[in-house]
Amino acid sequence: MTDHPPEAARAAALDAARRSILSGFFGLGLFMGMWGALVPARSADLGLSELMIAGFLLLVGISLCAAIFMVTRFRPFQDPVRLIRFAGPAYAIGFALCLTTGSPPLFFLCGVFTGLAAGFVDTALNSQASQWEQAAGRRAMSFFHALFSLGVLFGAGLVTYFMATEPARLAPGILACAVLYGGFMAVRRGWVSTADAASDEAAPEAAEFRLPYGVIIFLGLAILLATLTEGGIIDWSALHLHRSLGLPYAEAGHAVLWFSVAMTVTRFAGDWLTDRIRPHMLLAVPLIIAAILLMMAVTTTQVALLMMAYVAMGLALGNAFPIIISEAGRAAGDRPLREISIIVGFAYVGLISGPALFGVTAHLVGLDSTLMLLGVLALILGLASFALPRFTGPRFTGPRFTGPRFSGRGRNR
Template sequence: MQSDPSLQSVPNTIAVSQQRATRVIFLAAGLSMATWAPLVPFAKARLNIDDGVLGLLLLCLGGGSIVTMPLAGALAARVGCRAIIAGATALICVALPALGGVAATPLLVAALLVFGAGMGAIDVAMNIQAIQVERASGRAMMSGFHGLFSLGGIVGAGAVSALLALGASALQAAVAMAACTAALFLLARPHLLANGRAEGGAPAFALPHGPVLLLGALCFVVFLTEGSVLDWSALFLGSERGVPPALAGLGYAAFSATMTVGRLTGDRVVHRFGGSRVVLAGGVVAALGMALVVAVPAWQAGLAGYALVGAGCSNIVPVLFTAVGRQRAMPESTAVPAMTTLGYAGLLVGPAGIGFVAHALDLRAAFVLTLVLLLGVAACARLLPSGRD
């Protein structure tokens, strides 16, 4: 995708408005994504299903996302990011109340597919917008955008939990968050990129190749790491370190906190040291954090280790999105969804792979494998595409 014409030689006030709109959309996406997590126990209780069935149902969310990602990239090249983000927001706002209220398994399947489709489409379109806005600004901005997504996740999960604690039903909480998501979109809409520029000969979908395959593989590892912390940190702290179940979630909380802070402050770091050095240092720091989790038996060391993993991973994916906007091997409209799809595959498949390794060996061995992969990310830092501007 070529840069939106509205980004060429525009007054500074317009460029600043587009940057703010991008931040708002990342915040809205994080807010809506996090809304689902506190609703999961309520959905399970309404449908009276076991953990195995719930796990299969949750795959629908990822499935919906992976289907729409390449479509969103192709359509954004033709009609612009604004239209794709508008459609994705509509899907999310329709799906959230259903996730909070449906009491039949087929309806929950449909709601998860729609919600996943909306999240996948908005993920691709907002990152295409972010690449173009960052490129036009001439300075590092991607970490800050992704930091707003992380912040939105914290705010969204906290807001839903607070509403439920105050006596709201799951449906009422979901409707409230859908309204917030819609309001944030309306706030950002006037300054989202409206013009699409179809790239000559660009296919609607293409398998990643060249530097995009490398970037996608690195994204896969970082998302796999995030998924392993999300799904396995509490179990590890409880079973291996003797942490009470009520406190075992502190591992992921430490990871999320340092990731959010790292991203919100990351633009200055990337500007000063460059993307390749940030990926190198980030991979090493994350690997050291995982080593601390595995090697030191004290649970406090485990929390510190997960905090280091979050800090190390925080700016790797934003740098990868900047890099995918610089490469020339694939059009932007196919490169972004290709890399994003590989990343989501890590988030979906990775935790299951960790489980297989843990079953065959043990959970510590699975985390050691993640450590090795993170060192591989660090080793590949020098191969990132350089700027083309």
């Protein structure tokens, strides 16, 4: 067999790694979308109250945080490729059992198992995405996360279709998705390689974070604000439109739909935009505009203006998570798993604490004030984004390294 020229082999390896990461993010979102669509049905089938569902989500969140702690503290969990290969199938199987079991104890047990696996897979995929960006010398994080958003929409749509047309095929369909995704993640070989990390483990600095703690805290708080705002809009926008403005449930739900679509669309365009606009400006300006628009809409109680505000929020927030992770990885270097895991941990704190925080706020001061608080959080994030270059260095301009750093031969095997 004739050897490929080095550049051709490198391009093939890049392409194979890109397909692997895209597939990983799509599957990660797929099962989360299925869960979102099945919450009412799971609650009814298992006889779970709202409090029990909240307890289940809390268990999942604690397990996620435990996984992130293990990644940051224990070296066996610091190889992203190894994490993906064992945690990817575990995530798929665990989620499939959560979505199909008729046993409440098994449901809660699988929640713990799935939370651990999700924490491992999420941090590993984001680390791989950051390494791919540095190896390719171009941005791709927003597009990777767009596949996650697309997976959420596809998973929710698939479950909704089966429930409406062929309910008997719902459980087999979920299990089939788990087998396909889990099997793919277990056998896929086209990833960004971490083989040279072993030679660095003996170095004294290998045990330390590559970024100063101040930088990690700043980026962590930024992503916390982003996930708090995103989760708050998803959880409370429709309820606000229904209870405060009197819209029917079907119409009020359009707020979440348009917000989610806007987030997905802007992620597909995110890498193109960050090649032309400085990342901190791409975050700051849209967030400030969207925050002001949301606060004006809540104050004036105009339904059309509120819908516009939610679309603007989706466009502004869509690239917040990818840009923050990308900037963290670029600043951390070619093996950013530990730093990224900490920052992703802040994101999960926002996702876990957000429903309770805004629920208490809505109970104490009302839904209008809750939506105003979301606008304030978005405004704070927008203003803080102006400081992003001071914490992450100069704008991304090219690859950190030029040698081939890929496992596989540019093909699936």
